[in-house]
Amino acid sequence: MSKRTKNFFQFFLLLVFLFASFSYAMFQGGFVSWFLFAAFCPIALYSLLIRSIPMKNWSVQRTLTHQEYQAGETLVVELQFQRPNAFPLLFLIIEEEISEKFILRTGQSLKFMAHPLFKKTFTFRYTVESLPRGEYEFSSVKLKTGDLFGFITQETRFKQVNRFFVYPSYVEMVYEPLESKFEMGKTATKDKVQRDTTMAISVREYQQGDRFSWIHWKASARKNDILTKEFEQRQSHxxxxxMDCSESIDFELLVTFAASAVRAIIKKGAQVGFISHGKQRDYFPIRGGEPHLRKLFYHLASVEDNQSIPFSRVIEMEKISLLKNQLVLFITTKCTKEVIDQIGSLLSRKVSPVLFIVKSQSNKLTAEEQSLVDLARQRGILAKTIYEGEFVRSFVRGTW
Structure with a gap:
């Protein structure tokens, strides 16, 4: 039913009720029948006035306290309304039109009721707790009002675009370099990772955290940009x-672990690269510093568990790009024989693989998965199961 047809039907129904009450009073007579007609007249008049007063000349403004949030935080939204007259409105239904994935993840629609009455200017504020990670957009505000019995309703939509971003949650954890677990006689330290600066082999763009002494002044002058020396490393940190992006009930937990690990590694002073396969392959080269951390968090905020191929196939596809002596951390929520076989094959290429299996407390490791973890360790793969609430000890020496 079109909007015009709906309005005509409501108006026709109102006239029918008005005529019926008048006819009843005329034919029945008496105090009761005329009282009913007299009582219905103000309602009918109010309904007709609501229909005649347009809402399109209202002004609606949405204000967000922030544009960026952390998962689990509270969103506070303030809607400011301004209208040209003080016609009394008994109710106003406010519906926020927002990205569909926000409704799916929160399980709630942003629909509220206000009572402006005679106010020409009024403010409506609401909150949404426990924000899920992701990028969302408010597209418009839909308003609906009418009479008390719903004979006449009027609605309109105001385009009001606001975007906000929710970064994934993370756990503070201490990163201890995993190279010491592959080589005897080395122990982890709480100091920042130090890079070997004995020999410069190339130059690259300046990154936050680079030392002043690393700047290559001649190359910077030629390129008219700040360039720093890239050093040969005897021991890569x-x-x-x-990351496994297969569909999983523990996927949100996996994202939290990935965000925590990335943050801990970069805060330690080491560098990290990232690969995820969803509907497309996303690759982030090995870098360090706050800008790179922010870029990775931005990706983790929007990553989905929509991987179309098995994780073992992803590992097989990435073999070619892995470098000798490179430390590769595989994170997944489930352990399979195919994954263990593919990771095990990397050992012959002198790659140092580490496997983290992330589980919630309600989804414990099965006996079959435990046997696969034992098999991985027998093959020389560092494998570890991490449960929800234990992330802080993920890289701690002595827990392997």
Whole structure:
């Protein structure tokens, strides 16, 4: 039913009720029948006035306290309304039109009721707690009002675009370099990772955290940009993370672990790269510093568990790009024989693989998965199961 047809039907129904009450009073007579007609007349008049007063000349403004949030935080939204007259409105239904994935993840629609009455200017504020990670957009505000019995309704939509971003949650954890677990006689330290600066082999763009003494002044002058020296490293402290994006009930937990690990590694002073396969392959080269951390968090905020191929196939596809002596951290929520076989094959290529299996407390490791973890360790793969609430000890020496 079109909007015009709906309005005509409502108006026709109102006239029918008005004529019926008048006819009843005329034919029945008496105090009761005329009282009913007299009582219905103000309602009918109010309904007709609501229909005649347009809402399109209202002004609606939405204000967000922030544009960026952390998952789990509270969103506070303030809607400011301004209308040209003080016609009394008994109720006003406010519906926020927002990205569909926000409604799916929160399980709630942003629909509220206000009572402006005679106010020409009024403010409506609401909150949404426990924000889920992601990028969302408010597209418009839909308003609906009418009479008390719903004979006449009027609605309109105001385009009001606001975007906000929710970064994934993370857990504070201490990163201890995993190279010491592959080589005897080395122990982890709480100091920042130090890079070997004995030999400069190339130059690259300046990154936050680079030392002043690393700047290559001649190259910077030629390129008219700040360039720093890239040094040969006798012992790499860089990590490449490959994340499983298969559909899983623990996927949100996996994202939290990935965000926590990335943050801990970069805060330690090491560098990290990232690979995830969803509907497309997303690759982030090994870098360090706050800008790179922010870029990775931005990706983790929008990543979905929509991987179309098995994780074992992803590992097989990425073999070619892995470098000798590179430390690769594979994170997944389930352990399979195919995954263990593919990771095990990397050992012959002199790659140092580490496997993290992330589980919630309600989804414990099965006996079959435990046997696969034992098999991985027998093959020389560092494998570890991390449960929800234990992330802080993920890289701690002595827990392997």
């Amino acid at each position: 860089d990590i490449l993370i490959v």
